[in-house]
Amino acid sequence: MTQTADVRTVQTEAVAEQADERVLVASQWQLVRWRFLQHKLAVISLIVLGLFYSVAIFAEFVAPYDPTEFREELTLAPPHKIRFVDPEGNFHLRPFVHPFEKTLDEVTYAAIFIEDETVMQPLGLFVKGDPYKLWGLFESDIHLFGLQDPDARLSLLGQDTVGRDLFTRIVYGSRISLTIGLVGVAMSFFLGILIGGLSGYLGGTVDMVIQRIIESLRALPTLPLWMALSIALPHDWPVVRTYFFIVIILSTVGWTSIARVVRGRFFALREEDFVGAAELDGASNLRVIFRYLLPSFMSYIIARLTLAIPQMILGETALSFIGLGLQPPAISWGVLLNDAQAIRVLALSPWLLLPTAFVVVSILAFNFVGDGLRDASDPYSHV
Amino acid sequence: MTDAIQPAGRGDRAIISVRNLVKYFPIESGLLRRQVGLVKAVDDVSFDLNDGETLALVGESGCGKTTTSHCIIQAQRPTAGEVHFRIGDTRPVDLTKMEKADLKKARRNIRMIYQDPYSSLNPRMTLLQIIGEPLKIHGQVKSQDELRARVSDLLRLVRLDPSTLNRYPHAFSGGQRQRIAIARALSLSPKVVIADEAVSALDVSVQAQILNLLKELQRELGLTYLFVAHNLAVVKYEADRVAVMYAGKIVEIGETEELYTCPKHPYTEALISAAPNPDPDTKNRPRIVLTGDVADPGNLPGGCSFHPRCRYAEDLCKQETPPLMELSAAGEPSHQSACHFADRLSLAGIGAAELTTDRDAA
Numbered sequence: 001m002t003q004t005a006d007v008r009t010v011q012t013e014a015v016a017e018q019a020d021e022r023v024l025v026a027s028q029w030q031l032v033r034w035r036f037l038q039h040k041l042a043v044i045s046l047i048v049l050g051l052f053y054s055v056a057i058f059a060e061f062v063a064p065y066d067p068t069e070f071r072e073e074l075t076l077a078p079p080h081k082i083r084f085v086d087p088e089g090n091f092h093l094r095p096f097v098h099p100f101e102k103t104l105d106e107v108t109y110a111a112i113f114i115e116d117e118t119v120m121q122p123l124g125l126f127v128k129g130d131p132y133k134l135w136g137l138f139e140s141d142i143h144l145f146g147l148q149d150p151d152a153r154l155s156l157l158g159q160d161t162v163g164r165d166l167f168t169r170i171v172y173g174s175r176i177s178l179t180i181g182l183v184g185v186a187m188s189f190f191l192g193i194l195i196g197g198l199s200g201y202l203g204g205t206v207d208m209v210i211q212r213i214i215e216s217l218r219a220l221p222t223l224p225l226w227m228a229l230s231i232a233l234p235h236d237w238p239v240v241r242t243y244f245f246i247v248i249i250l251s252t253v254g255w256t257s258i259a260r261v262v263r264g265r266f267f268a269l270r271e272e273d274f275v276g277a278a279e280l281d282g283a284s285n286l287r288v289i290f291r292y293l294l295p296s297f298m299s300y301i302i303a304r305l306t307l308a309i310p311q312m313i314l315g316e317t318a319l320s321f322i323g324l325g326l327q328p329p330a331i332s333w334g335v336l337l338n339d340a341q342a343i344r345v346l347a348l349s350p351w352l353l354l355p356t357a358f359v360v361v362s363i364l365a366f367n368f369v370g371d372g373l374r375d376a377s378d379p380y381s382h383v
Numbered sequence: 384m385t386d387a388i389q390p391a392g393r394g395d396r397a398i399i400s401v402r403n404l405v406k407y408f409p410i411e412s413g414l415l416r417r418q419v420g421l422v423k424a425v426d427d428v429s430f431d432l433n434d435g436e437t438l439a440l441v442g443e444s445g446c447g448k449t450t451t452s453h454c455i456i457q458a459q460r461p462t463a464g465e466v467h468f469r470i471g472d473t474r475p476v477d478l479t480k481m482e483k484a485d486l487k488k489a490r491r492n493i494r495m496i497y498q499d500p501y502s503s504l505n506p507r508m509t510l511l512q513i514i515g516e517p518l519k520i521h522g523q524v525k526s527q528d529e530l531r532a533r534v535s536d537l538l539r540l541v542r543l544d545p546s547t548l549n550r551y552p553h554a555f556s557g558g559q560r561q562r563i564a565i566a567r568a569l570s571l572s573p574k575v576v577i578a579d580e581a582v583s584a585l586d587v588s589v590q591a592q593i594l595n596l597l598k599e600l601q602r603e604l605g606l607t608y609l610f611v612a613h614n615l616a617v618v619k620y621e622a623d624r625v626a627v628m629y630a631g632k633i634v635e636i637g638e639t640e641e642l643y644t645c646p647k648h649p650y651t652e653a654l655i656s657a658a659p660n661p662d663p664d665t666k667n668r669p670r671i672v673l674t675g676d677v678a679d680p681g682n683l684p685g686g687c688s689f690h691p692r693c694r695y696a697e698d699l700c701k702q703e704t705p706p707l708m709e710l711s712a713a714g715e716p717s718h719q720s721a722c723h724f725a726d727r728l729s730l731a732g733i734g735a736a737e738l739t740t741d742r743d744a745a
Contacts, residue, residue, distance in 0.1 A: 273497040
């Protein structure tokens with residue numbers, strides 16, 4: 001039995017080589033997390049997204065004003081300069097702004113906003129302001145930040161064409177713009193896994209019919225398809241219902257790519273020996289699907305989904321921008337940009353384009369997170 | 384041709400009797416999936432797997448040996464034929480006619496080891512889950528503690544450290560993974576283990592370890608092996624009997640030593656001469672190089688499938704398919720060959736001396 005003894009020594013050596021016990025007992029998700037954390041840009045993006053979503057969740061609290069409250073005299077007022085040093089040259093620890101004084105240009109009759117340097121309006125945290133109901137439940141009038149004088153208006157990112165605070169509206173707009181991606185992708189995910197799974201699992205004629213449908217859908221250019229579908233939505237519908245149907249419209253195309261991926265994965269995985277082994281073990285179809293097939297490509301699907309969210313956000317923004325998506329009084333980044341269509345805006349009130357910055361940042365962040373997830377999703381490729 | 388083989392159920396020691404097993408795959412083409420041909424992957428194969436023995440199924444890639452093993456365990460349903468399975472003195476049951484629920488029970492006794500230990504273990508599960516899965520599915524354990532105990536025992540059985548049961552497969556080398564696969568196969572205390580090229584994907588040094596382990600386990604647990612392989616050196620060491628397959632048919636079957644020293648089919652002769660021989664003393668034995676490709680099972684040549692590559696072929700070989708015939712006298716161990724000239728040709732095997740040196744070396 002010297003052979004057995006040899007075998008044992010070989011093994012103890014092999015085990016000793018693999019010193020890092022932590023890696024050895026790490027589950028797939030732990031490995032994914034470790035790989036993801038190495039992707040610095042993705043981690044930063046994830047933090048940015050976390051920030052964006054917390055702002056969206058606590059919009060009433062974060063936004064300094066009511067999104068519909070307008071001040072006619074402040075129509076198209078530019079952003080305030082936040083100051084620490086007063087005209088006399090004294091430094092103030094607490095930042096302050098000078099209120100605007102509106103005059104008219106005597107030649108063009110254009111409104112000119114001049115800062116009134118005699119008045120200082122200090123900023124503050126947790127200030128009293130417009131009353132609101134957080135999530136329609138908790139009544140309050142405390143805002144995260146704002147001017148200490150509740151009647152004065154802080155113009156952080158400027159005012160819009162009817163004198164509403166743009167920053168406030170961007171904060172409220174993030175609710176729709178950021179969630180439409182999630183809801184849309186969740187719907188695509190559901191449809192994609194269901195239909196793609198059926199296609200891959202049943203194969204044969206079902207598979208062929210589903211694949212032809214997917215091909216036809218994908219052959220249609222998305223924007224005209226979305227336009228056609230959204231024109232069909234009645235304009236007198238309440239905001240929530242329109243929102244829901246816009247999501248469905250965006251998902252009509254979104255699910256196809258996920259269905260394809262799922263189908264391909266099903267086909268590939270069914271050939272894997274461990275799936276065959278599970279079938280021989282006596283595992284039922286459902287057990288095979290839920291314990292073997294789905295976990296094997298879930299990480300990959302999640303990475304795909306993260307990359308699909310920006311597409312949804314852009315879709316909503318584009319539709320709303322051309323006036324076919326959400327309509328005022330709904331607030332989304334696309335609706336806000338709709339205001340910025342006139343050339344006059346570009347020339348005189350460029351801050352109305354600021355929602356674009358938020359669209360760009362959130363989409364970049366999603367893309368980086370998706371990149372990081374995709375790289376990390378197959379932790380076994382390098383182990 | 385089947386007269387020579389004992390009918391099902393009467394083979395005294397047969398635990399599995401394969402009778403006239405056929406597996407055809409249709410070749411489809413075009414949009415309407417019209418059938419334009421047949422791939423005869425397994426074509427009328429019959430043999431017995433005796434209790435406690437190791438039968439090796441050898442042949443080139445694509446000869447149908449893996450399909451045969453899959454048809455036995457019903458991982459693929461055969462097109463025709465019977466697979467009788469019998470434990471002890473019970474009545475044999477035909478696996479090919481079984482419903483899913485009965486098959487699940489039968490498969491407790493027939494287990495499979497796959498070729499590639501990197502693909503056969505779910506990377507998302509720990510050893511405990513992988514090896515414990517069959518136990519759980521078949522309701523063999525009552526509690527998590529019992530499961531841990533059983534899996535630890537199994538790990539010890541395949542000479543792995545039981546403390547590793549919370550690790551994932553990525554923590555193990557190829558040889559260790561194959562041990563895990565063996566532990567999974569043994570978890571339900573089977574009678575028969577089908578090893579589909581179980582060592583082909585491993586390093587030569589690791590192959591020897593796994594082969595030794597399989598032999599030890601056979602001795603300890605009284606297992607019966609169906610050993611699918613293409614490596615004759617491995618087979619020589621492991622198998623009691625060998626069945627050589629070519630183009631979906633068994634062309635020769637016999638005791639290992641008899642078949643190696645005294646082959647009765649030209650294909651077997653060519654296979655043996657192609658196997659690398661590590662012994663310098665017998666290095667100069669003639670090497671038979673086969674010309675042409677292995678027969679396409681979708682388009683088999685008429686007559687004996689091997690005739691286009693056979694150096695002894697005559698006109699008869701092109702016209703008539705030779706049946707598998709018994710060559711040894713009554714009372715002697717069976718040796719069958721499917722060659723028209725099996726009793727006339729004198730074919731070169733390896734010397735008996737070489738066979739024993741190889742065995743000792745291994």
